[in-house]
Structures are given as structure tokens and as C-alpha cells.
Amino acid sequence: MSDQGTKLTSSHWGIGVATVVDNRIVSVEGHASDPATSEINANIPGSLHGKARILRPAIRKSWLDGTPGNVRRGRDQFVEVSWDRALDLVCRELTRVRTQHGNSAIFAGSYGWSSTGRFHHAQSQLKRFLNTQGGFVRSEGNYSYNAALGLMPHIVGPYRQHVVEATRWPVIAKHTDLIVMFGGLALRNTQVSDGGVSKHRMIGNFEACATAGVSFVNISPLRSDASDVLNAQWLPVSPGSDTALMMGLAHTLIEEDLCDLEFLQVYTVGYERLRAYLVGDHDDEPKDAAWAAARTGVAAGDIRALALRMAAGRTMISVAAGVQRTDFGEQPMWMAIALAAMLGQIGLPGGGYTVGYGVNANIGNVERPFRWGTLPQGINPVRDFIPVAMISEMLLNPGGSYSYQGQQRTFPDTRLVWWAGGNPFHHHQDLNRLHDAFQTPETVIVNDLNWTATARHADIVLPIAAAQERTDFGAGKSDNALVPMPQLITPQGEARVEYDIYADLEARLGSDAAFTEGKSSDEWIDDIWEITRARAKEAGLALPDWQAFIAGDVIHLPDPSPAQVFLSEYRADPVAHALPTPSGRIELFSETIAGFELPDCKGHPYWYPPRDRVADEAGDFPLAMLSGQPKTRLHSQLDNGAYSLSQKIAGREPVLLHPDDAEERGIKSGDVVELFNNRGRCLAGARVTDEISPGCVFLWTGAWYDPDFDAPQARDRHGNPNVLTHDLRTSSLTQSPAAHSAMIEPTFPKWPAI
Numbered sequence: 083m084s085d086q087g088t089k090l091t092s093s094h095w096g097i098g099v100a101t102v103v104d105n106r107i108v109s110v111e112g113h114a115s116d117p118a119t120s121e122i123n124a125n126i127p128g129s130l131h132g133k134a135r136i137l138r139p140a141i142r143k144s145w146l147d148g149t150p151g152n153v154r155r156g157r158d159q160f161v162e163v164s165w166d167r168a169l170d171l172v173c174r175e176l177t178r179v180r181t182q183h184g185n186s187a188i189f190a191g192s193y194g195w196s197s198t199g200r201f202h203h204a205q206s207q208l209k210r211f212l213n214t215q216g217g218f219v220r221s222e223g224n225y226s227y228n229a230a231l232g233l234m235p236h237i238v239g240p241y242r243q244h245v246v247e248a249t250r251w252p253v254i255a256k257h258t259d260l261i262v263m264f265g266g267l268a269l270r271n272t273q274v275s276d277g278g279v280s281k282h283r284m285i286g287n288f289e290a291c292a293t294a295g296v297s298f299v300n301i302s303p304l305r306s307d308a309s310d311v312l313n314a315q316w317l318p319v320s321p322g323s324d325t326a327l328m329m330g331l332a333h334t335l336i337e338e339d340l341c342d343l344e345f346l347q348v349y350t351v352g353y354e355r356l357r358a359y360l361v362g363d364h365d366d367e368p369k370d371a372a373w374a375a376a377r378t379g380v381a382a383g384d385i386r387a388l389a390l391r392m393a394a395g396r397t398m399i400s401v402a403a404g405v406q407r408t409d410f411g412e413q414p415m416w417m418a419i420a421l422a423a424m425l426g427q428i429g430l431p432g433g434g435y436t437v438g439y440g441v442n443a444n445i446g447n448v449e450r451p452f453r454w455g456t457l458p459q460g461i462n463p464v465r466d467f468i469p470v471a472m473i474s475e476m477l478l479n480p481g482g483s484y485s486y487q488g489q490q491r492t493f494p495d496t497r498l499v500w501w502a503g504g505n506p507f508h509h510h511q512d513l514n515r516l517h518d519a520f521q522t523p524e525t526v527i528v529n530d531l532n533w534t535a536t537a538r539h540a541d542i543v544l545p546i547a548a549a550q551e552r553t554d555f556g557a558g559k560s561d562n563a564l565v566p567m568p569q570l571i572t573p574q575g576e577a578r579v580e581y582d583i584y585a586d587l588e589a590r591l592g593s594d595a596a597f598t599e600g601k602s603s604d605e606w607i608d609d610i611w612e613i614t615r616a617r618a619k620e621a622g623l624a625l626p627d628w629q630a631f632i633a634g635d636v637i638h639l640p641d642p643s644p645a646q647v648f649l650s651e652y653r654a655d656p657v658a659h660a661l662p663t664p665s666g667r668i669e670l671f672s673e674t675i676a677g678f679e680l681p682d683c684k685g686h687p688y689w690y691p692p693r694d695r696v697a698d699e700a701g702d703f704p705l706a707m708l709s710g711q712p713k714t715r716l717h718s719q720l721d722n723g724a725y726s727l728s729q730k731i732a733g734r735e736p737v738l739l740h741p742d743d744a745e746e747r748g749i750k751s752g753d754v755v756e757l758f759n760n761r762g763r764c765l766a767g768a769r770v771t772d773e774i775s776p777g778c779v780f781l782w783t784g785a786w787y788d789p790d791f792d793a794p795q796a797r798d799r800h801g802n803p804n805v806l807t808h809d810l811r812t813s814s815l816t817q818s819p820a821a822h823s824a825m826i827e828p829t830f831p832k833w834p835a836i
């Protein structure tokens with residue numbers, strides 16, 4: 083364990099410096115080399131040592147008794163058992179399911195962010211272990227930008243390139259006149275980056291842009307999606323209507339003869355077909371500014387004026403990932419690319435488009451200088467997978483068929499679910515449906531630190547050591563720093579590191595050390611560090627040996643391309659740097675997608691109104707609910723920490739309501755309200771503010787789901803938006819989560835018991 087001098091830790095929200103007293107972490111501060119540290123650190127002590135920590139392995143009582151009957155997962159009692167007993171049961175179930183049903187009856191997609199650390203990454207550990215045991219059904223994609231992952235390869239190229247090669251902020255400060263931000267560019271979200279962020283640079287870049295005179299337009303239902311320093315013009319837009327707004331802008335460019343036809347001809351295919359749709363050749367419905375105004379709530383004059391401004395100077399179109407986490411979320415991205423192509427500035431410094439600035443702290447700021455070492459996951463003998471957000475669908479429809487990327491696929495028949503490092507009872511949509519879906523497997527195993535709602539839906543619960551309770555090193559996926567993560571305290575209760583759990587399981591199962599390869603976790607970390615060191619050397623960088631590194635401070639490395647401009651090479655030479663699309667160009671019409679003949683994603687960007695609005699003819703659920711990322715935590719992680727708790731209202735998650743909507747219902751700030759629709763209901767604490775536009779409410783994601791099974795629709799007591807969201811997904815092209823598209827009604831709690 084580390085001595086008193088070295089107390090670094092690394093989280094997805096930054097490097098922390100911990101104070102340890104008597105084997106307890108009493109505070110975590112940001113690191114001195116970080117110009118804007120995150121307050122999320124303040125959650126660590128309370129959550130790590132909180133009442134919700136799982137201290138011993140536990141088994142759901144009626145499952146252990148073999149009397150499932152009328153008791154249900156998620157509402158049963160647990161009994162604590164020894165590790166020996168718990169691991170025996172895991173071995174028994176793994177062996178039984180493999181023998182009786184084969185490995186494709188095991189689902190271990192285990193989506194989720196887990197913790198930082200190159201070696202102890204929860205999903206990598208579980209997947210490596212199961213790969214040595216015959217494999218498992220995995221999941222493909224993520225909840226963050228899945229529609230982008232699925233669409234971009236058809237029309238530009240892999241989404242990952244958009245992130246890695248995003249135009250850098252100093253380039254924007256220098257060259258850009260106007261940034262049009264669909265979904266804003268929320269500073270609160272740039273606290274976080276997958277695997278870690280060593281320096282929070284975003285506020286500095288915003289300030290540099292403001293000083294340089296860059297103008298910002300925030301097109302979002304939430305004013306605070308743009309920082310005050312940006313002095314942005316706010317155009318509140320009706321959620322889910324960005325595609326219509328972009329079409330209104332595009333139509334204005336056509337009308338005003340402002341399209342760059344040469345760019346469209348050289349660098350894109352399919353413009354004529356999109357143009358025909360925009361001007362209404364086939365449906366007699368020109369998608370002009372007035373048409374767009376009727377669908378978006380943005381005045382036609384404002385739309386026309388914005389189009390002219392966009393064409394008048396260097397313009398960057400920024401689309402937040404949240405905008406594609408909506409019904410038909412492929413369309414606003416595709417249309418944004420079309421709009422940028424019509425302006426003809428793609429590949430120019432500070433012009434064009436980006437999808438995902440603000441999706442993490444590092445995009446547009448920095449990249450890793452070389453690939454970090456990783457724990458090899460081996461090969462999964464099972465080829466089957468599901469799109470990540472089809473978890474309920476899969477569990478409820480074994481053998482059922484679904485459409486994905488133009489293919490008809492079949493769901494596996496899942497008997498065993500194993501989740502490590504994620505919290506589907508926070509992240510998935512329509513939690514009442516997920517609760518039903520989780521009744522179907524024979525066995526559910528969950529590894530976690532805390533008694534999350536997912537752990538409470540398990541049969542076997544394994545307590546895991548936290549990042550501060552194990553030795554590792556941190557290195558963000560797109561960061562340029564290496565962070566020593568010495569073990570700071572011993573694991574709470576009987577919690578264990580996941581590697582040791584799988585090593586024990588392997589020994590019990592009598593396999594031939596394919597998982598451990600005969601090594602301890604320390605030996606593995608050493609190996610992974612040496613791989614990292616060798617790659618550094620190839621990149622011309624010298625790293626210390628492990629002993630010196632783990633006892634030392636963070637190592638900052640250079641940024642490989644601080645002045646990069648997205649698609650500049652393609653612009654310079656569209657033949658030599660042809661895009662990896664079927665035509666080699668940007669596809670404003672995709673023959674591939676058109677050939678799939680999907681009802682919900684056609685061959686070019688297309689306007690579809692959001693589903694809940696269409697379904698609610700009677701207007702019973704008039705308010706659109708946004709459920710973006712919380713400022714005070716990472717998703718559901720550390721929700722019981724001091725900073726997260728400090729923002730709750732009467733112990734509930736705050737919901738933002740516009741003064742007009744609040745007054746109409748007699749709701750005041752501080753009231754406990756009930757939000758409901760046909761799918762579910764939850765309590766939340768009202769915060770009345772004109773930061774949110776009328777007709778919308780905003781409920782942050784991640785409040786620990788706490789269903790009251792005695793209340794109507796198993797009302798959640800705490801304020802988790804996913805009891806209200808639908809599980810329909812964006813489209814059958816990508817089957818992505820569409821969490822931002824839900825209509826609700828707020829009222830005073832109708833059921834008295836709280």
C-alpha cells in the first residue's frame with residue numbers, strides 16, 4: 083500500500099489527491115496541474131464509505147431457497163454468504179447453463195463506465211474470463227452516441243475518427259466567426275472523459291474564443307447548455323425538432339443561392355436528391371423557414387437570419403451527442419453534415435461540423451500520443467451480439483427477430499446474465515419494462531461496489547474493491563497523461579478485486595490457467611506498464627520503470643496534433659484521401675441505407691416528428707422531458723456522495739420547470755412533485771427557473787432508482803428519469819437509445835405514502 087506521501091487517484095472526472103486517515107479517505111482534492119478541477123471528487127469519501135457499500139457476497143434469499151414462486155427480482159431479501167459459498171454458486175450456475183444451453187445462453191454485455199485503471203477495468207476482466215470459458219453474448223455500441231456509431235460509417239467514415247480528429251479549440255479561436263451549437267455545449271459535461279482527464283481545458287478554450295470575438299448560438303431547450311462566458315444567443319428549440327430546424331436553414335441557403343455547389347459536386351454525392359426533398363419536389367411541402375418554425379418553435383425570421391449569418395463567415399456546426407439520443411436521432415446528424423456541406427466549409431480551419439464536442443473533456447482538446455497497454459481480452463468463441471440498448475427486448479423475446487443495419491437478426495435465449503461495471507437500472511430506458519425483463523433469466527450475477535438497483539435485481543451479488551482500494555495506473559482513452567493509482571486503503575468489508583475473483587473461479591473450474599496465465603495481478607500490471615513503456619519509446623518518449631512511476635507524480639505527455647482540422651486531408655486531396663464510404667465521398671444520399679428499405683431511416687436526411695408527441699393525441703402529457711448528464715456526479719456513480727446530495731431537494735433529484743408551466747399547476751420551487759406518463763412515475767424536487775424553455779422539464783440522469791412497489795406504476799421515490807423514457811430506440815438502422823424523447827405531466831403526488 084502507498085505511504086503517506088503518495089495519494090494520487092484517478093477518476094473519469096480527473097486526477098484526485100486523497101487525504102487518508104485510519105484507512106479512510108476523508109477528502110479528495112483536484113491535482114495542482116489541472117487548471118479547472120472537478121467538484122465531483124467531493125463525492126468520493128461519502129460514497130466509498132457509505133451505507134450502500136456491499137460489504138459481503140450476498141444471495142437473493144428465495145433464489146437460494148429454490149422457491150422463486152411469487153417473489154420477484156428487485157424486491158426480495160438477500161442473505162450474506164461466505165466468498166466460498168458465493169463462488170461455488172457462480173461455478174455451479176456457469177457450468178449448468180453452459181452444459182444445458184451452451185455459451186450463447188450467457189449474456190455478459192455488461193455495458194457501463196465502471197472505474198478508471200488500465201488493468202482493473204471491470205468489463206475487460208469479466209470478458210477475458212468468460213472468453214476462457216467458452217464465451218458469451220456481448221453487446222455492440224454504447225448509450226452515448228450510438229446513432230453516430232451506426233450512421234457515420236455509411237456517410238462519412240467511422241465515428242471514432244470524428245472524435246480523434248476533431249478540429250482543435252485553439253484553431254477555432256483563431257479562425258471561426260460563428261459556432262452554431264445544436265444541443266449547446268454544456269461545460270458541466272466536459273468534467274468527464276472516458277478513462278480519465280488530466281487537465282480540464284474547456285473553460286480556458288471558451289474564454290479564448292470569447293476574447294477572440296467568436297460568436298455562439300445555443301440551440302437547445304436549456305439556456306445553461308451554453309456557459310455564461312460565451313455570451314451566446316439562445317434559440318430555444320422544441321426537443322426532437324433539430325432536423326426540421328436544419329432543413330429550414332438549408333432551404334434558406336437554397337432560396338438565397340448561398341450553397342457552395344462546387345464543394346457539393348466534388349466532395350459529396352446525392353445532393354440533388356436531398357435538394358428535391360428540401361424544396362418539396364415530391365411532396366409539395368417545401369421545408370422552408372416557415373415550415374421549420376411550425377415544428378421547432380423557432381421564429382421563421384430567426385431561422386432565415388441565422389442561415390444568412392452562417393453563410394457570411396467561417397461557421398462551425400456543433401451537434402451535441404444528446405441531440406442524437408432522441409427519436410430518429412440519425413437524422414439531425416445527417417442533416418447537420420448536409421448543412422455543413424452546403425456551406426462548403428468542411429475541412430477548412432474552424433469550419434464544417436463536429437458531432438460530440440462536449441461529449442467529453444478531451445474532444446477537440448487533446449489526444450493520446452500512442453496506444454496505452456491493455457489487458458488482452460482473448461477471443462470470444464460466441465459470435466452473437468445485441469445492439470446495446472436492446473437488453474429488455476432480448477430478455478423479453480428469446481428467439482424473436484429484429485432489424486439492425488439492414489439485417490434481420492435473432493435474439494439469443496438468455497439463461498444467465500452477468501453484469502460488471504454498469505448500472506442498467508440507471509442507464510436503460512423504461513425501467514418498469516426492464517424490471518419485467520430481468521425476471522426472465524434463470525440466474526443474474528452482479529459485481530458492484532454499491533447496492534444499486536441493478537445489484538438488487540441480482541441473485542448473486544459480488545462486492546468489488548473500489549479504484550482507491552487497488553493498485554493500477556490511469557490513462558484516459560483520449561488523454562495525454564499517465565496517472566499512478568497506488569492502493570490508498572484496504573477494501574471495505576470483504577470486497578475483492580475482480581481479477582482475484584476470476585482467478586479463484588478458474589481454479590475451481592479446473593481450467594488450465596488460461597485466464598491468469600499463472601500471473602498475479604501485480605505481475606499483469608507490470609506487464610501492461612512495460613507494453614506502455616515500449617510504445618512510448620517507439621514514439622520517442624521515455625517512461626520510468628514501474629516502481630519509480632507508482633511512487634511518483636502524474637506524467638504529462640505531448641499532444642500529437644494540437645493544430646488538427648477535421649477532414650482537412652480529404653479537402654486537400656479527395657482522391658488520395660478518399661473517405662471509407664461506398665462512394666469515397668460524403669454521402670448526402672446513401673444507396674446502402676436506401677437499399678435497406680427501412681420505414682424509419684431513408685436514403686437521405688428526412689423529417690420524422692417525435693413519437694410521444696404523435697401518440698399523445700389527447701395532450702395528456704404536454705411537457706417534453708430532457709434527462710441529460712448530471713453536473714454533480716458521473717451518471718449514477720457516487721449519487722450518495724456529499725456533492726450530489728447537496729443538490730437534492732427534500733432528498734429528491736431536482737427537476738427544472740419553467741415559471742409558466744409551474745404557475746399553471748400551482749408548483750413552487752422546493753415542492754415535491756410527481757412526474758408521470760403511461761410508462762411510469764417518479765417523485766422529484768421542483769426547481770422553477772427560466773433556464774428551461776416553456777413546455778420542457780429537465781430531470782438529471784442518475785438518481786438511484788428506488789421503486790415503491792406499493793404505489794401506482796411502482797413509483798420511483800427518488801427521481802430517476804428512466805421510469806418515464808420509452809424503450810423504442812432511434813430507428814431500426816442503429817437501434818440506439820432515444821432517452822431525450824419522452825413526454826410527461828407533472829402534478830402533486832397523488833399517493834400519500836412516501
Ligand SMILES: Nc1nc2c(c(=O)[nH]1)N[C@H]1C(S)=C(S)[C@@H](COP(=O)(O)OP(=O)(O)OC[C@H]3O[C@@H](n4cnc5c(=O)[nH]c(N)nc54)[C@H](O)[C@@H]3O)O[C@H]1N2
Pocket residue numbers: 193194195196197202203204225226227407501502503504505506508509510529530531532534546547548549580709710711716717718719783803804807821822
Ligand atoms: N434518461 C437517460 N438515460 C441515460 C442517458 C441520458 O442522457 N438520459 N445517458 C446514457 C449514457 S450517455 C450513458 S454512458 C449511460 C451510463 O450508464 P452506466 O455507465 O451504466 O452508469 P454508471 O452510473 O457510470 O454505472 C457504472 C456502475 O459501475 C460500478 N462500478 C464502478 N467501478 C467498478 C468496478 O471496478 N467494478 C465493478 N464491477 N463495478 C464498478 C458503479 O458503482 C456503477 O454502479 O447512461 C445512459 N442513460
Ligand SMILES: Nc1nc2c(c(=O)[nH]1)N[C@H]1C(S)=C(S)[C@@H](COP(=O)(O)OP(=O)(O)OC[C@H]3O[C@@H](n4cnc5c(=O)[nH]c(N)nc54)[C@H](O)[C@@H]3O)O[C@H]1N2
Pocket residue numbers: 225226227264265266268270271272273274301302303304307319320321322323324402403404405407408439440441442708709710711712713714715716717822
Ligand atoms: N458531469 C458529468 N459529465 C458527463 C457525464 C456525467 O454523467 N456527468 N457523462 C458523460 C457521458 S457518458 C456522455 S455520453 C456525455 C454526454 O454529453 P451530451 O450528449 O452532450 O449530453 P446530454 O447532457 O445528454 O445532452 C446535452 C444537451 O442536449 C440538450 N438536448 C437534449 N435533447 C435535445 C434536442 O432534441 N434538441 C436540442 N437542440 N437539444 C437537446 C439538453 O438540453 C442537454 O443538456 O457527457 C459526459 N459528461
Ligand SMILES: [Mo]
Pocket residue numbers: 225226227
Ligand atoms: Mo455516455
